[in-house]
Amino acid sequence: MRRRTFLQTCGAGALPATLLACGGGASDDPSAESPDPPAGDPLALPLLQETQLHFLGRFSLPEAGWSWGLGLAGQGQFLAVNATTRAIRLYDIPPIGGTATLAAEGATLPSWGAAVNGWIPGGSIRQAGRLFCGQFQMYDEADTPWLFQTMADTFTGAWTPGQRPAAQAGLPLRGLVGSFGLIPAAYRSLFAGHDLFACNLAGKSIISNSTWGPSFMAFPSSAAAAGGTVPVLRLMSYDSGGLEGDTLTAGKLLPEVSTIAGAGIVPGTRTLIVFGMEPGSTCYGIGSACQDGCSEDQGYHGHPYRAVVYAFDLRDLVRVRDGQLAPNALRPYGSQPGGVMGSPIGWRLEGVTDCWSTYNKSGFFDPDTRRIYMTHRDHDAPVWVWQVG
Incomplete structure (x- = not known):
């Protein structure tokens, strides 16, 4: 079992110079850091450590197809x-x-129009008396960056028309609704007062249509009843520039076979966690041709998989907010290169087998209980649970 403590990954001289910056985004220059925030500021809180992640177990769903x-x-x-x-x-x-x-039991989600190759449910969240749901469209003829649709918290009402994020330069066009999350009240001043965020699904079949890594867009739940566009604060996304050999370029964080399932801001820390699947290989084809004994599907395979957490320093997101750092320059702190195609190695979430999948798409973080919930590869399997801290 591999375990790395924060001191091992971020201590002076503990790892070679290739170590990605600890708490400093893409830069390891101390002069690039923001001044220490005042006491009481959420940015003065400590960073989450890998040793604070603990597998609790899993629970079952009473019906197939609902995960x-x-x-x-x-x-x-x-x-x-x-x-x-x-x-x-x-x-x-x-x-x-x-x-x-x-x-x-709730109403059925209506389709969002011109989905050439179909669509699947995206994230969901319950906030401010409403249900928010997204859809992940494999292809959209209009390249429409849908964000959510809502209904009143009755579960039997009508869904509103789909709402779009307000125009913003460089906004990824697709795959924006892999997961929704709640921004705890103590942190909302960092995100224009917004109380919700969307984190995209990475690892889709044609990843360049979306973003080569997780995205983070804060938005207000109050926009749900307004219709039209939704104000957003985009602080993380990764471009789709070309690869150079087996090395990940500056504009990418994850290869095609990774999957982002969810994210959350961990109370009592200045850490944003992003969790999902990390591959042990990369291959495109059917399962047997890719030495994947878990799935014969045609597409990307990354067997063996493992569940991981990537931890980001909120100070870096604030640097993006203030124009000091590009949204595709963020890197998780306390991780180092060595993954597939040069991607960072995430903190391992123990307790799962290697028969997870590129196409895992679902999970959420509960800031009240500080627990991660994530589904298994077939979406009819149990929900797996980890404690953070």
């Missing part, structure tokens, strides 16, 4: 969307080892 679009609902509950019917449901979170119970 897409997992989302935070609060009060010991979570949202899920059916991959086939595209309806939403509310479940009570059971004890570890138990089975979730159905709390409410």
Whole structure:
């Protein structure tokens, strides 16, 4: 079992100069750092450490097909969307080892128009008396960057028309709705007062249509009833420039076979965690040709997979906000090169087998309990749970 403490990854002289910057985004120049914030500022809080991640176990869902679009609902509950019917449901979170119970059945998500190759449910969240749901469109003829649609917190009402993020230079066009998250109240001043964020799905079949790594866009839940466009604060995304050999260029964070399932700001720290699947290889074809005994699907394979966390310093996101750092220059602190195609090696989430998948798409972080929830490869398997701190 591989374990690296924060001191091992960020201590002076502990690793060679190729180590990615600890808490400093793409730069290891101390002069590039912002001044230390005053006491009481969330940016004065400590960074999360790898040793604070603990596997708790898993729980089951009572029905097949309902582990897409997992989302935070609060009060010991979570949202899920059916991959086939595209309806939403509310479940009570059971004890570890138990089975979730159905709390409410919701209406079916309508399609967002010109999806040439179909669409699947994206993220979901419950906030400010409304349900927010996104859709991930494989291809959209108009390159429309949809963000969400909503309905009142009744589970039986009508969904609003899809809403778009306000125009912003360099905004990734697709795959924006892999997960939604809640920005804790103590951190909202860092994000223009916004209370929600969207983190995209990386690892889609044609990743250059979206972003070569996670995205982070803060937005207000109050925009749900306004229609039209939604104000957003984009602080993380990665361009689709060309690869040079086996080395990841400055504009990329993850290879095609990685998957981002969710993200969250960890209370009591100045850390944004992004979690998902990290590959042990990269191959395009059918499973047997790619030595993947877990799936025969045609597409990208990265067997063996592992569940990981990438931890980002919120000070770096603030540097992006202030125009001091590019959104594609952020790198997780405390990680080092050595992954597939030169990507960073994330902190390992213990407790899972290597038969996870590039196409895992669902998870969320609960800031109240500081727990990560993430689905297994087939979306009919259990929900896996980790404690943060």
